[in-house]
Amino acid sequence: MSKKLNVIGTPIPKIDAGIRITGKAVYGQDVKLPGMLHGAILRAEYPCAEFTIDVSAARKLPGVIAVITADDIDCNNISYKKDHPILKKGEVNCIRDEIAAVAAESKEIAERAIKLIKVKYKEKKGIYDPFDALKPNAPLVNKYLKDSKFAKNISDIFFYEHGNLEEQKKKSAVIISKRFVLPRVTHCCMATSNITADYSSVTKRLTLYSSTQVPFLYQRDMAHALKMNASDIRVIQVVIGGGFGSKLDMYPFEPIAAILSIKTGKPVQIIFDREEEFIASPTRQNMVIDLIAGADKNGKFTFRDVTIVKDNGAFTSWGATTPFVMMQTFSSLYQMPACRFESKAVYTNNISAGSFRGYGNPQAAFAIESCIDLMADKLGMDKAEIRLLNANYAGEITGQGMHYDTCGHIEALKTVIEKSDLRNTNKETLRNTNKYESTNKEKETVNTDSYIRKNPYFVDNVDRYKRGVGIASMMHVGGGAKIYRSDGCGTTLKLDDYGHLTLITGSSEIGQGSETVLAMMASEELTIPMNKIKVINTDTDVKPWDVGVHASRTSFVAGNSVLGAVKKLKEKLNQKAAVLLKCTIENLIYENEEIKNSDGSNSVRIEKVVREMHFGGQNELCTVNHFYEPTSDFQDKQFKGNVSGTYAFAAQSAEVEVDTYTGNIKVLNIHVAQDVGKVLNPLNIMGQIEGGVLTGVGYGISEELIMENGRVLNPNFHNYKMLTASDVPDIHFYPIETNDSLGPYGAKGMAEAPLIPTAAAIANAVADAIGVRIYSLPITPEKVLKAIKEKTD
Amino acid sequence: MEFDIVTPTTKSELLKAIKTNKNNFRFGAGYTDLILELKKKNVLNVTVINLAQLNDKKFNSIERNLKFIRIGALVTASSIVNDKFIEKNFPVLQQAANNLASAQIRQVATIGGNICTASPSGDIACALVALKAKCELLSSTGKTRTVSILEFFLGPRKTAMKKDEILSSVLISLNEKNINIHSGFIKVGTRRSMECSVVSLAYHIQSDKKNLITNVGIAIGSVAPTIRFAENACGFLIGKKASSLARGEKEEFAEKVLKYASPISDIRATAWYRKEALFNICKSILEN
Numbered sequence A: 001m002s003k004k005l006n007v008i009g010t011p012i013p014k015i016d017a018g019i020r021i022t023g024k025a026v027y028g029q030d031v032k033l034p035g036m037l038h039g040a041i042l043r044a045e046y047p048c049a050e051f052t053i054d055v056s057a058a059r060k061l062p063g064v065i066a067v068i069t070a071d072d073i074d075c076n077n078i079s080y081k082k083d084h085p086i087l088k089k090g091e092v093n094c095i096r097d098e099i100a101a102v103a104a105e106s107k108e109i110a111e112r113a114i115k116l117i118k119v120k121y122k123e124k125k126g127i128y129d130p131f132d133a134l135k136p137n138a139p140l141v142n143k144y145l146k147d148s149k150f151a152k153n154i155s156d157i158f159f160y161e162h163g164n165l166e167e168q169k170k171k172s173a174v175i176i177s178k179r180f181v182l183p184r185v186t187h188c189c190m191a192t193s194n195i196t197a198d199y200s201s202v203t204k205r206l207t208l209y210s211s212t213q214v215p216f217l218y219q220r221d222m223a224h225a226l227k228m229n230a231s232d233i234r235v236i237q238v239v240i241g242g243g244f245g246s247k248l249d250m251y252p253f254e255p256i257a258a259i260l261s262i263k264t265g266k267p268v269q270i271i272f273d274r275e276e277e278f279i280a281s282p283t284r285q286n287m288v289i290d291l292i293a294g295a296d297k298n299g300k301f302t303f304r305d306v307t308i309v310k311d312n313g314a315f316t317s318w319g320a321t322t323p324f325v326m327m328q329t330f331s332s333l334y335q336m337p338a339c340r341f342e343s344k345a346v347y348t349n350n351i352s353a354g355s356f357r358g359y360g361n362p363q364a365a366f367a368i369e370s371c372i373d374l375m376a377d378k379l380g381m382d383k384a385e386i387r388l389l390n391a392n393y394a395g396e397i398t399g400q401g402m403h404y405d406t407c408g409h410i411e412a413l414k415t416v417i418e419k420s421d422l423r424n425t426n427k428e429t430l431r432n433t434n435k436y437e438s439t440n441k442e443k444e445t446v447n448t449d450s451y452i453r454k455n456p457y458f459v460d461n462v463d464r465y466k467r468g469v470g471i472a473s474m475m476h477v478g479g480g481a482k483i484y485r486s487d488g489c490g491t492t493l494k495l496d497d498y499g500h501l502t503l504i505t506g507s508s509e510i511g512q513g514s515e516t517v518l519a520m521m522a523s524e525e526l527t528i529p530m531n532k533i534k535v536i537n538t539d540t541d542v543k544p545w546d547v548g549v550h551a552s553r554t555s556f557v558a559g560n561s562v563l564g565a566v567k568k569l570k571e572k573l574n575q576k577a578a579v580l581l582k583c584t585i586e587n588l589i590y591e592n593e594e595i596k597n598s599d600g601s602n603s604v605r606i607e608k609v610v611r612e613m614h615f616g617g618q619n620e621l622c623t624v625n626h627f628y629e630p631t632s633d634f635q636d637k638q639f640k641g642n643v644s645g646t647y648a649f650a651a652q653s654a655e656v657e658v659d660t661y662t663g664n665i666k667v668l669n670i671h672v673a674q675d676v677g678k679v680l681n682p683l684n685i686m687g688q689i690e691g692g693v694l695t696g697v698g699y700g701i702s703e704e705l706i707m708e709n710g711r712v713l714n715p716n717f718h719n720y721k722m723l724t725a726s727d728v729p730d731i732h733f734y735p736i737e738t739n740d741s742l743g744p745y746g747a748k749g750m751a752e753a754p755l756i757p758t759a760a761a762i763a764n765a766v767a768d769a770i771g772v773r774i775y776s777l778p779i780t781p782e783k784v785l786k787a788i789k790e791k792t793d
Numbered sequence B: 001m002e003f004d005i006v007t008p009t010t011k012s013e014l015l016k017a018i019k020t021n022k023n024n025f026r027f028g029a030g031y032t033d034l035i036l037e038l039k040k041k042n043v044l045n046v047t048v049i050n051l052a053q054l055n056d057k058k059f060n061s062i063e064r065n066l067k068f069i070r071i072g073a074l075v076t077a078s079s080i081v082n083d084k085f086i087e088k089n090f091p092v093l094q095q096a097a098n099n100l101a102s103a104q105i106r107q108v109a110t111i112g113g114n115i116c117t118a119s120p121s122g123d124i125a126c127a128l129v130a131l132k133a134k135c136e137l138l139s140s141t142g143k144t145r146t147v148s149i150l151e152f153f154l155g156p157r158k159t160a161m162k163k164d165e166i167l168s169s170v171l172i173s174l175n176e177k178n179i180n181i182h183s184g185f186i187k188v189g190t191r192r193s194m195e196c197s198v199v200s201l202a203y204h205i206q207s208d209k210k211n212l213i214t215n216v217g218i219a220i221g222s223v224a225p226t227i228r229f230a231e232n233a234c235g236f237l238i239g240k241k242a243s244s245l246a247r248g249e250k251e252e253f254a255e256k257v258l259k260y261a262s263p264i265s266d267i268r269a270t271a272w273y274r275k276e277a278l279f280n281i282c283k284s285i286l287e288n
């Protein structure tokens, strides 16, 4: 792009910032409709049991308008594999299971009614370990999965391979074989799950005020569940208080609210409390990864052989397709001559996993990057060197058929290597971080950084704190991902008689700032200032189709859609402007809301052009539609093909300090170098980087939803260790602009990326610091202390 | 959860409120513990005596004379954090208050609430045990009695307070003259704020000009049903030279503290970890 940009690349605050910070934004929790009822759900008391239910007492409670159980509804099963009944009948298979629901005049009455429901359980022995579920004598967990091609208790299998594994094994001078265990973590959206359903018995239409990330797929799924016509369902997205992948699926509470509204003829709202949110909203896929990886004597990678068992929980969500993304990382992050990948999603009586920002790649990165450090150690190679030697490069076509037309991997690696001083010869200085000098050792180097230990009288033991540095990379789709039948996005532009633009986009805003960036693109092209651009993006009755917010696709796909629409709009304007300016339509210039002829001698205001079109005999409105479909391909049955319009790359380095007395890890610095194609808005991008990194740090060192025999033991922020503002490390961001030819202004998708390599980099840094490696996340103080103990004993 | 609320503004209104509501009342100060408890147990038909607007010097202020400093039960954690005298003379208390929850909660959480909740993980309470503070209890008759904090905690959520008593303030003896203090609070957990300790250690060690230790208070939290005062470990240090303890002595000290720990394993940490970490941080306070 040689054109000088005036808006793109400048730090414009999010256009919804004002309403959000002043409390004016209408979240699902704020929706209040006339006559609205409050819904509540009764969930299973046991993770695996048969039951009988008696709701008569609840029905009699004054203020209760409806009580439903499986017997009262006629619905299709929901979920990605249609293996999930909305209300469970006769048996429950996880602690989240919905067995009855109530609509009442107040929340309190609804809750009281729930307590009046009598349920008799006959507890059964459940299966809580996917490896147990794979045993031949294991009972069948999910009986709803139809036409399964797979063995018992397997919801899905992904198999992929390229290259000649055996040959590559022979070439290998080092082969590492390790098992990695990844935890169940959850999104912790600040707004808990919510829905307000409003069915009109007059029009027979259903309006849903929902936080979905995928309104059109949601509309379709809801229609299927309720046996309705999709067009009779209108989805209005409220301001969404956090998505991160959690709202990619429709969950039972949503059709339950709809059914209650249909039954009562009144709006019904269901809002989770925090405990319910922890128990009944999805988690990241927890899994066990067995990775065998090799390198030749020069450090060139030879192969990866991966076997994954994922705990699917009792039902299957979109999250079951994470291997689709993970396999790309195993097959194509760093140059990879051969790869075999197999994953199984296995049913258990645990709560089911869903989708989560990064979509399997944080897990993959942890396994891959740990193995790289192990290989480097065995080969006696530098950890930076081995990565640079194998880094992806522009022009590479990977074994899986992905085309890396632009690729900032090498530059990203070089940047973090340089910034984090990985090869610092003063590594010992780094490690001895006492602010105060030791009295009993010869003068230690004093680190002048700001990490001061406050202990004015006694000085800490110099060996207590150990520092380490670790690096990790990532590759992720950066131009959408062709998974659904269309990966496109529609845009409608409406330029009014006053020169203000209404931008109606199919894409959704879930806090990431996409509506701001889309408005910036229109502003850049039309020179209409930001305050004259309105973005409409919340109503399926109004907005054109889009597949949804996921795969870091919105700026790329919706952005290209806006640019396509702007082009059409300009063609319309140009025609009229040329008449008004009495010149040819070639080379018209847009500047300060005006259209000028090529030498700038004559100009007309855009709004005037619109009015001339509207009122000046032509009688035409300045409105256009455009649908953009990325040029990516569907992969073939072997999962080969160029699945995304472009690919994003990043490297991160983590600098940590480990307290060997308590096992606490302090993450000091995270350096992020990321190929974002082009920075569209530096403020937005920094928001994504910081948020992503912090989620990654939590994944690395603190977060885990702990389960025992199907029950969640820490359904609260007290014991679920989501990090706080005071845990935020210094995050340093170095954007790498590779100017992708397909991206809007050269941009690539960038939003999932920042959390993908963080935990992996931290794990490597901890191993570097303490000299022992930990193979499961999160790396808790207890695991660290135990590892140190085992090493010294 | 449903409750009535009365809000006394003077001491006499307070005493009247205690009398009229007999045994069926709870005090509410900052409510950061109380509301959670009432919600969790779904308590109905209780009266909350709201202390938030009580205007009484003894309850509300930090004052001192030549012998001691008195901290009112309604003084908030952030007031303790910001008190320069406490920061200088009782770092253990300042640090403990500063480690409590988060900046927002510290604005409302009171020292009285922290003590009367009688949680084994109470941060301020742990520091006060190390400081051998005294609790001043006001009864509904208007009389005040004083109980050492070392005898105050009887078990988790159990205290030596009677049904009709309220904690009005705590007293801490001032440090001896011309001494060095080595005082601090160590909290072990995963997060740097909003963390409930897995192990905590409060220490307040005074030594004279010759560097000989004259007075010691060591308390540990989260490793027993109540906060424990490690008396034998304190005794062990008396008369020793703070700056030149042998490695063996440091470990012996840590072992002595550990004798007071009887931790359990729960989802936050195993007993093994709690002991290991406690041993290490005990050593650390004597390290140079």
Ligand SMILES: Cc1cc2nc3c(=O)[nH]c(=O)nc-3n(C[C@H](O)[C@H](O)[C@H](O)COP(=O)(O)OP(=O)(O)OC[C@H]3O[C@@H](n4cnc5c(N)ncnc54)[C@H](O)[C@@H]3O)c2cc1C
Binding pocket: B026, B027, B028, B029, B030, B031, B032, B033, B034, B035, B036, B073, B074, B099, B100, B101, B102, B105, B108, B109, B110, B111, B112, B113, B114, B115, B116, B117, B121, B122, B123, B124, B165, B166, B167, B168, B194, B195, B196, B197
């Ligand atoms: C998110 C969160 C994080 C927390 N983190 C920490 C932490 O890190 N460390 C820590 O120690 N605590 C922590 N707490 C607990 C709590 O904040 C503290 O214990 C606080 O000091 C309680 O003070 P309060 O004024 O809010 O007490 P309240 O909730 O008002 O009262 C607590 C109890 O004491 C009784 N009470 C209060 N005042 C008196 C009085 N004067 N006389 C007699 N009885 C009285 C009440 O009846 C009640 O039983 C946390 C709490 C929350 C919600």
